[in-house]
Amino acid sequence: MGWKEEFATGIDEIDQQHRLLFDHAEVFRDVLENGGGTFSYKSFLDFLSAFIEIHFGYEEECMHAHRCPCATENKKEHAIFSRHVANEVARYEQEGFDTAKAFALLTRVETWLEDHIGRIDTQLRACVRQQPPEN
Ligand SMILES: [Fe+2]
Ligand SMILES: [Fe+2]
Numbered sequence: 001m002g003w004k005e006e007f008a009t010g011i012d013e014i015d016q017q018h019r020l021l022f023d024h025a026e027v028f029r030d031v032l033e034n035g036g037g038t039f040s041y042k043s044f045l046d047f048l049s050a051f052i053e054i055h056f057g058y059e060e061e062c063m064h065a066h067r068c069p070c071a072t073e074n075k076k077e078h079a080i081f082s083r084h085v086a087n088e089v090a091r092y093e094q095e096g097f098d099t100a101k102a103f104a105l106l107t108r109v110e111t112w113l114e115d116h117i118g119r120i121d122t123q124l125r126a127c128v129r130q131q132p133p134e135n
Contacts, residue, residue: 001110002026007117010128011062017055018117025110032106038097045089052082063124065133070123077116084108
């Protein structure tokens with residue numbers, strides 16, 4: 001799976017960030033499927049945490065600025081996803097690498113991305129066209 005044109009949001013910066021997450025997930029899936037992960041899981045988790053901090057905040061501001069009707073739902077789904085990742089980071093710090101848990105997180109990230117971008121983030125496209133950003 002990867003980024004596709006139908007995921008375009010009308011804001012290049014956001015699309016670039018989405019692509020980056022798809023790329024990281026793809027690389028990490030390769031690592032896991034080849035029996036790796038012990039040493040790279042930490043950097044995958046670090047990337048996810050940084051993505052959450054940078055991308056979610058940026059996208060929420062864009063939706064707010066363009067008065068996007070799904071802004072609240074977007075924020076809500078970001079919060080649930082963030083909590084899930086934070087829980088896995090905490091578990092990892094306590095218990096260390098676990099292949100099954102890493103696969104579970106990765107699959108959740110991939111599924112969430114496709115579903116969330118397709119259903120929520122892409123609604124930005126119409127808002128960008130119809131509503132110039134508020135200053
Ligand atoms: Fe979003
Ligand atoms: Fe997004």
